[in-house]
Amino acid sequence: MQRFHTTQFNDVDALICLKGSQRISVCIPTLNEADTIGQIVATIRETLVKNFELVDEILVIDSDSQDGTKEIAAAAGAVVHRAADIFPHSDSYLGKGENLWKALHIATGDLICYVDGDISNFKSSFVTGLVGPLLTHPDIDYVKAHYQRPLSQAGEIHPAGGGRVSEILIRPLISLFYPELSGILQPLSGEYAARRSILELLAFPTGYGVEIAHLIDLAHAGKLQRIAQTDLIRRVHRNLYQFWTDDVTGSHATSQLIPELERPPISQFLKTRAVVESQIQQ
Secondary structure, three states: OEEEEHHHHOOHHHHHHHHOOOOEEEEEEEOOOOOOHHHHHHHHHHHHHHHOOOOOEEEEEEOOOOOOHHHHHHHHOOEEEEHHHOOOOOOOOOOHHHHHHHHHHHOOOOEEEEOOOOOOOOOOHHHHHHHHHHHHOOOOOEEEEEEEOOEEEOOEEEOOOOOHHHHHHHHHHHHHHOHHHOOOOOOOOOOEEEEHHHHOOOOEEOOOOHHHHHHHHHHHOOOHHHEEEEEEEEOOEOOOHHHHOOOOOHHHHHHOOOOOOEEOOHHHHHHHHHHHHHHHHO
């Protein structure tokens, strides 16, 4: 599995040349991210849309934030969509995976870059470091981020506070049940980029299981050699899990980890939808 460092993709002009006619979408799932979303969107827009024409669109898919997230994101230059308004006649679920799946429906990019909305030290290199390998290496389809993960909590930075679920639970389980994935340094990282063609073949659990599910499905499909990782150096965030659940009790949060509802691959969903619509018209 190939590994890269974000500094290998600092030459944005070179990336633009490699991009050619491809479109790049940055998609951000949000729920009450007023403190950070504005800076994230503004950084991408100023650096990678206006100064360098690398990114074609910035999409924010929001789960009815109550703190002004939608308005702040729109003012900073993102196109904001309420998750429940995408396919409004079908069921809608609260969860990060749901927003990522719906983002794929409305994004126009050939390359999709997902970043979380709670990053307090966001840099444009988060995007270039993830889409860079897709542009420089045609044999790579999916790029995962890894980084140091200090945790921002109650106004304080805890240097080793982030990534505890991965180190204590997920990575040991992966080593036991999916040893072929043990080389993934941070399987739950919310920053990754992929070709649309590969994302449309993947199911999307509606909650936080989406990242690990993608890796398992890619492994089952024999595509591990098409996954790469980029070191983004450092990511400061808050503990977001409780905000994506229906209530904030620890027992409920734990029970929501596995299992969870799953959205089908978009390629399958669109075929089924087309058949149903055709039957209705007859």
